[in-house]
Amino acid sequence: MKRAARLIVFYAGLLGLWTLLAELKIWPPYLFPTPWGVGEALYAGFKDHSYWIAIAVSMRRVLIGYAISVVLGMILGLGVASSKFLEETMGGLLVSLQSLPSICWWPLALLWFGLSQNAILFVVIMGSLLSVTLAMEDGRKQMPKIYGMAGRNLGASGFQLFWHVLLPASLPFIVSGLKQGWAFAWRSLITAEMLYLSLGLGQVLMMGRDLNDMSAVIAVMFLIIAIGYVVNGVVFKSMERHLQNKWGLTSSV
Amino acid sequence: MSTNAHNFPAIPIPIDPCAPARIGGVRGKSGRATVVRAIPRISSGIPKVALSDICLSYRTQSGERLLALDHINLQVKAGEFLCIVGPSGCGKSTLLHLAAGLHQQTSGEILIDGKRVQGPGTDRILIFQELGLFAWLTVGQNVEFGMKMKGVNKAEREEKTRYYLRLVHLSHFKDSYTHQLSGGMRQRVALARALATEPDVLLMDEPFAALDAQTRDLLHDELERIWAETGRTIIFVTHNVREAIRLGDRVALLTFRPGRVKREFLVDLPRPRVLEDVHVAHAAREILDELREEINRSLEVEYNVGVKPHVEPGVEQQ
Numbered sequence: 001m002k003r004a005a006r007l008i009v010f011y012a013g014l015l016g017l018w019t020l021l022a023e024l025k026i027w028p029p030y031l032f033p034t035p036w037g038v039g040e041a042l043y044a045g046f047k048d049h050s051y052w053i054a055i056a057v058s059m060r061r062v063l064i065g066y067a068i069s070v071v072l073g074m075i076l077g078l079g080v081a082s083s084k085f086l087e088e089t090m091g092g093l094l095v096s097l098q099s100l101p102s103i104c105w106w107p108l109a110l111l112w113f114g115l116s117q118n119a120i121l122f123v124v125i126m127g128s129l130l131s132v133t134l135a136m137e138d139g140r141k142q143m144p145k146i147y148g149m150a151g152r153n154l155g156a157s158g159f160q161l162f163w164h165v166l167l168p169a170s171l172p173f174i175v176s177g178l179k180q181g182w183a184f185a186w187r188s189l190i191t192a193e194m195l196y197l198s199l200g201l202g203q204v205l206m207m208g209r210d211l212n213d214m215s216a217v218i219a220v221m222f223l224i225i226a227i228g229y230v231v232n233g234v235v236f237k238s239m240e241r242h243l244q245n246k247w248g249l250t251s252s253v
Numbered sequence: 254m255s256t257n258a259h260n261f262p263a264i265p266i267p268i269d270p271c272a273p274a275r276i277g278g279v280r281g282k283s284g285r286a287t288v289v290r291a292i293p294r295i296s297s298g299i300p301k302v303a304l305s306d307i308c309l310s311y312r313t314q315s316g317e318r319l320l321a322l323d324h325i326n327l328q329v330k331a332g333e334f335l336c337i338v339g340p341s342g343c344g345k346s347t348l349l350h351l352a353a354g355l356h357q358q359t360s361g362e363i364l365i366d367g368k369r370v371q372g373p374g375t376d377r378i379l380i381f382q383e384l385g386l387f388a389w390l391t392v393g394q395n396v397e398f399g400m401k402m403k404g405v406n407k408a409e410r411e412e413k414t415r416y417y418l419r420l421v422h423l424s425h426f427k428d429s430y431t432h433q434l435s436g437g438m439r440q441r442v443a444l445a446r447a448l449a450t451e452p453d454v455l456l457m458d459e460p461f462a463a464l465d466a467q468t469r470d471l472l473h474d475e476l477e478r479i480w481a482e483t484g485r486t487i488i489f490v491t492h493n494v495r496e497a498i499r500l501g502d503r504v505a506l507l508t509f510r511p512g513r514v515k516r517e518f519l520v521d522l523p524r525p526r527v528l529e530d531v532h533v534a535h536a537a538r539e540i541l542d543e544l545r546e547e548i549n550r551s552l553e554v555e556y557n558v559g560v561k562p563h564v565e566p567g568v569e570q571q
Contacts, residue, residue, distance in 0.1 A: 149355050150385030154399040154450060155375040164402070168389045247388045248432025 033215040041208075041215035042222070050204065051223065058189060058200040059227070061117070065124030066185040070178065073129050077136025077174075078162065091137075094130055102127030102188040106195060120192045120200075127188025128181040135177015139170035172243050179236045186228050201227075299367040300328040301486045302352065302377075302454055306361035309347060321347055323511035324361070331453070334480060334487045336497035338544060339507030340551040345490045346382065348512070349456045352488065353379035365454065375399060377454035378447040382462060384439055386431040392442050393418065393427035399450030417445040420479060437468035444476070448483065457489045461496070470528065473499055477525055494544060495537045499526050506543055509551040516543060 015035055022034040029037065045051035080086045080094070105126045109119040143166070151165035193202025201224055208216030307325040310318055321344040329335045339345045350356045352363055354373040363370040365377060378399070387395050393414050400410045418424050421441035431439055440460055447455055461469045477500065480487055491497050497504045504518045518540055526533050 144383075144385075146381060146383050146385035147387065149350075150381060150387070152355060152373045153353055153379050153381075153385075154446070155373070155402040156398075157373075160402055164398070165387070169387070171389070243389075246430060248430060 030212050030214055033218060037215040038218045038222070041213070041219040045204075045216070045219060051220075054199060054201045054204045054220075055223065055227070057198070058193065058202070061120055061193075061200060062124060062185050062189045065121045065189065066128055066182060068121070069125045069127075069129040069181060069185065070132050072125070073132025073181065074136045074167070076129075077133040077138075078140055078166065080133070081137040081140035087137075094133055094137075098130045098134065102184065103191045103195075106192060109192075115196060117198075120189065120196065120198060123192040124185050124189045128185035131177055131181035131184050132174075135174040135181065136170065138177065139173030140166065142173045143170040172247055175236070175240055175243060179232065182231060182236070183228065186224075186231070190224055298331075300364075301331040301333070301366065302327075302329040302488065303364040303367075304328070304348070304352065304361070305364070307348070307351065307358050307363065308360045309344065309351065309356075309358050320511040322351075322358070323513045325507075325512065325514055327505055327514060329454075329486055329488060331486055332484050334489065334500060334502045336501030336504045337488065337490045337507060338492060338494055338497045338504060338540065339512065340509045340544065340548045341492055342551055342555070343507040343509050343547070344512035345507055346458050348507075349379055349458050349488065349490055352454075352456055353377060355379070375403060375450045376452055377456055378450050378452040379456040379458060380443050380447050380460050382458045382460065384443045384460075386439060386442055386446070388431060391428050391430055392423060392434070395431065395442055396445045396449045398446060403450070413449055417449045420448070420482070421445045421475065435468075436464055437472060440464065440468075440472055441475070444479070448479070448485075452485070454486045454488065457487060459491055460489075462491070462493075469496075473528075474525065476500065494540045495528055495533060498522070498533050498536045498540070499528050504540060506540060506547075509547045510554065515547070 018035055022029070022032055022037075026032070033041075042051070076090075076094075080090055102123050105123050106119070109122040113119040113122060147165055147169040148161070151161050156165055189200070190202045190205075192198075193200040194206050195202075197203060201220055205217055205220040205224075208214065208220060304325050304327045307322055308320070309322040310320045313319050325348060327335070327337075337345045337348065347356070351358050352370065354370050354377075365374075370377075387398065390398065396414045396417055397410050400413060405413075414427070415424070418427055421444055423438060423441055423445065426434060426438065426442075431442060434442065443460065461472055464472065473496070479485075489497070489500060494504075498520055501520050504520060506515045506518070507513065508515045518536070520536060522530075522532050522536065
């Protein structure tokens with residue numbers, strides 16, 4: 001209750017400050033919109049369905065891209081974790097590649113895939129693949145060895161062993177990596193969408209700039225934050241909580 | 254319940270050059286009834302498990318080559334309960350891992366029913382010291398796991414899961430997670446999970462070491478009962494000599510590093526045996542005397558009392 005009160009006070013203060021600055025008219029309204037201007041832009045965007053469409057298009061892309069990088073990243077991470085050769089050779093490369101912003105792949109993606117959906121997907125995948133790979137590698141190493149032995153001992157091998165033992169056993173250790181991978185995928189997507197007429201949220205944002213409509217720009221920024229927050233706070237939080245309960249890692253059970 | 258033991262043609266047993274020492278020998282004198290065995294002790298034919306000339310050496314971090322197991326020869330008959338005792342560090346757990354096919358010996362071979370072990374197989378299931386129960390699965394799903402891997406259909410799996418959970422008295426905990434259970438209950442889940450795969454051979458690696466005395470006594474009774482009911486062959490590793498005498502038909506004593514079979518003891522005492530029984534205590538005494546030498550040697554090495562970690566080859570050859 002106290003926490004909720006503090007949150008309300010904080011955000012009310014923030015909103016007040018924003019209103020005050022806007023009302024002082026230090027900057028013209030097309031550069032510094034008022035809160036209700038942004039609210040109107042949001043309302044208009046949803047009313048003419050353009051935001052709904054943008055959200056749907058962006059979500060579809062990020063889900064496909066993220067799903068591909070989760071699958072690839074798990075295979076790669078598992079490979080790197082279980083082979084000394086791969087670890088020595090690819091391990092360092094993966095870590096150093098992570099310092100490369102995913103949008104750097106954009107020129108290459110354009111050459112390889114043309115101005116298309118696939119180029120955006122490629123950037124999204126490159127953005128999140130490494131996080132997932134490194135998380136999986138780490139999770140596989142942190143996972144108690146006994147699970148793998150117990151699984152083999154009970155007759156599991158190959159894909160069965162991976163699917164029924166190694167993957168679930170390492171989940172608690174990779175869930176934070178999966179979360180990070182999601183955040184990277186989402187950021188990469190928006191960045192890539194801003195560079196190309198793509199119908200997604202990124203493009204709607206750039207459209208606001210082109211029309212000199214800062215209310216629309218900030219409205220879309222809010223949308224991007226909100227979606228990122230919902231996925232992080234709702235999807236991943238509940239996944240973490242579920243895993244912890246199941247594994248007996250919390251005292252709440 | 255039938256076992257493969259019946260299927261083997263009678264082959265004359267080769268004469269064992271180093272026949273095990275017989276201890277106990279009070280069968281019949283005590284008034285207790287012996288446990289009825291589900292399968293007759295057939296002493297002919299191929300042994301269920303044969304470890305022949307097993308050697309294992311590995312390189313330590315300092316680059317030295319360490320001999321862990323040195324020409325281990327052990328044979329286990331179908332339905333027999335063999336206990337392996339030895340000081341810690343003698344390689345007795347490693348031996349079980351080799352038998353389970355989880356690791357590869359340097360030389361020698363392991364035969365199950367005369368067939369060479371090449372990797373893990375569900376004809377023999379190892380119960381680990383740390384159990385390795387799957388934390389993300391319920392008790393029932395854990396028990397079901399081996400059958401699922403084998404491709405047993407759902408109806409049969411459910412029926413057998415129920416059966417084996419009843420056998421270990423855990424029927425009410427089918428849907429619990431293993432972290433919600435006590436240590437003794439987790440042990441029983443591991444036992445049920447191993448049994449549900451219906452292996453001929455159960456390999457048990459100090460399964461009761463971490464339990465309190467009361468729970469351990471209880472599980473000894475249960476294990477003996479289940480062994481009698483299911484007729485499995487059991488190889489049970491422990492550092493506790495009395496536990497070995499309590500459970501085993503035969504006890505093999507391993508030496509400290511490198512592990513060799515120092516001596517075998519036939520435990521000729523009526524079942525069920527009680528840990529406090531004077532005959533058990535007496536039999537344990539005999540083995541303990543021999544074990545003590547090994548423990549002392551292991552202590553000397555572990556605490557570095559001026560003894561090199563390598564054992565002079567002459568010591569064991571008497």
